[in-house]
Amino acid sequence: MQSDIADSDLRTARRTRRGRDSAPRIQASTEVDGGRYAPLSNGDVDSIHLAALNILANIGMSEAPDIVSETIVAAGGAIAADGRLVFPPALVTAALDGLSRTVTLPARDPIHDLCLSGRRVYVGSGGAAPMVVDLEADTYRPSTLRDLYDAARMVDALENVHFFSRSVVARDMEGLEALDINTAFASLAGTSKHVMVAAHDPAHVRAIARMCHLIAGSEEAFRARPFLSLNINHVVPPLRYSEEACAVLAEAVRQGIPAHVNTFGQMGASSPVTIAGCVAQTVAETLAGVIFAWALDPSAKVVFGVRPMVTDLRTGGMAGGAGEQALLTAAVVQMVQHYGLPNSTIAGATDSKIADAQSGYEKCLSVNLAAQTGANMITQACGMQAGLMGCSFESYVIDNEMLGAILRSMAPIEVSAATLSPETIGEVVRGEGHFLGHSDTLARMQTDFLYPRLADRRDPEEWQAAGAPEIRQPAKTRAREILDTHFPAPLPADIEAAIRAEFDIRLPESIMRPA
Known part of the structure; x- marks a missing residue:
């Protein structure tokens, strides 16, 4: 009864x-920590570390720019007979011992500050996609500066997304300088959370730094609380430096801008086809950039950006939603956790073109494993489709809910007299x-x-009576609502005016206020 x-x-x-x-x-x-999942045994970790040391000491890096080779040789490296830059184990060990174990990435609003330390986990956007899924037409189109600004506003409104990394490329910008400067402005104007962008030239780094100084009130204020950081892909796998990116990295260090030192190898293409080999090469390549930044300035704010991706060997394309991708990401994060360094990685690079069931299971698997392994920053965790080729506003809304569930699942379980x-x-x-x-x-x-706001927990009768909606419908409605009404705290009028007077800002003021 x-x-x-x-x-x-x-x-x-x-x-x-x-x-x-x-x-x-x-x-x-x-305030959640990962680290409960470890796909590698202690012996595996030691073996991969020794393999990475071997790669750096006996193979080394090719095409090292003068500033890199001079800096590394002065720190204890050497130029081998074949011209490759090599890193003796003692140099690697010195850098690993000397690098900071904590990097704080402030936000314009301190409530959104990120403390990268231990196994603390934050999730955010990213992708630099060349296309957007049009919210009304459901078709792919080239992305614009306004799309970038709107993406930043979406992230600003979503409670389970912790930072904004550039989601789309503003393809309506002509010239790399206009692209870099306008990307920084639109991102900073669109959110009060921490912002991550990129730069193509040291002069652009200086311009972005100057813009940040104006917003912060002074250079000293920005250096004390750098609310913007730079994604820098310093290497072209396998084991070759990018001269342009290394120059950008050096300038970021000089300007006091936190640097995400990122490596994007493709397993089976530009990295070995085995997970262990890909992880070892990725660790070595990332160390080659991190050690350079450390040798330039031991106090540099450096994030260890391990981001290997899986290749679909049938087509040669990326397979961001593969189970192997989730496992690869978890393994490389575990290696950085072994070193105890602030880190970032990619998860959520679904191969699906829309926010469907495939998108959900692929994103949830890869983001969850990265989080459970303890990645400090997980970029591309929301909003991305088609192997990072497209950005979807409705996906942001759905993924925000997914991220909330993942973060909630990581909370410790209270076992006490009161809970038993x-x-x-x-x-x-x-x-x-x-x-x-x-x-x-x-x-x-x-x-x-x-x-949840979107996930439907009604019984079948209620759901059918409501027209049997699927999750994309309320997601579109919520996305439209955010884009129509959510405008973050604007930059002070005098500061925005000063920025527009000094830089060629293309984002119209008229779209930065409610209609």
């Missing part, structure tokens, strides 16, 4: 729950026979559960 009563009450509770919008929404905590509560269990089973109306249930409903 008690079971019947409980079932009836449960059905009533479901039906009288006045829609998903009436339930309290608890934001997933940003055998007295309460005895009281309930001898009384009403269910916990639905118990005071502890009602209290913890407000604190312990993350309630």
Whole structure:
């Protein structure tokens, strides 16, 4: 009889729950740690580390620019007989010992500051896609500066997305200088969270730094709280430096701008076809950039950006949604955790073209494994489709909900007398026979559960009566609502005016305010 009563009450509770919008929404905590998942054994980690040392000491890097070779040789490296720059194990060890174990990436609003340390996990955007999925037409089109600004506004509004890394390329910008400067401005104007952009030339780095100084109030203020950092791909795998990117890295260090030193190898193409070999090469290549930055300035703010990707060997294209990709990412993150260095990686690079079931399972698998391994920053975790070729606003909204669930799953489980509560269990089973109306249930409903806005938990009858909607429909509605109404705290008028007077800013002021 008690079971019947409980079932009836449960059905009533479901039906009288006045829609998903009436339930309290608890934001997933940003204070979550990963590190519970480790695909590599301790022996595996040691073997991969020794392989990376071997690669650096006996193979080395080709095409090292003068500033790199001179800096590394002065720190203890050498030029081998074949002209390659090699790194003795003692140099690698010195750098690993000397690099900071904590890098703080501030935001314009301090509530969004990121502390990259230990196994703390943050998730954000990224991708630099050349296309956008049009919210109304459901078709792919070239991305624009306005799309970039809108993407930043989306991220600013989404509670489970912690930072904004450039999501799209503003293809309506002519010339790399205009692209870099306008990308920085649109990103900073679109969100008060930490911003990550890129630069193609040291002069562009200086211009971006100058813009940040104006926003911060002074160069000293920005150096103390650098709310913008640079993604820098210093290497062209396999084991070859990029002269332009190394010059950008050097300038970022000089300007006090945090640098994400990133390596994008393609397993089976520009990296070995085995996960272990790909991880070893990726670690070596990333170390080759991190050591350069450290040798330039031991206090440089450097993030170890291990980002190997999987190749579909049938076509030669990227397979960002593959199970092998999730495993590869987790393994390379575990290696950086072994070193204890602030790090970032990519997860969420689904191969699906729209926010469908394929997109959901591919993103959730890769982001979850990266988070559970303890990646400090997971970029491309939301909004991206088609192997990072397209950005989707409705995907941002859906993925925000997915990220909340992943972050919530990482919270520690409280085991105490209060949570075990055998007295309460005895009281309930001898009384009403269910916990639905118990005071502890009602209290913890407000604190312990993350309630979705989009995911449909109605019973089938209610769902069918509502027209049997699928998740993309409410996601589109929510995305339109954000784009129509959410405008972050604007830059002060005098600062924006000063920036527009000094730089060729192409983003119209008219779109930066509500219509």
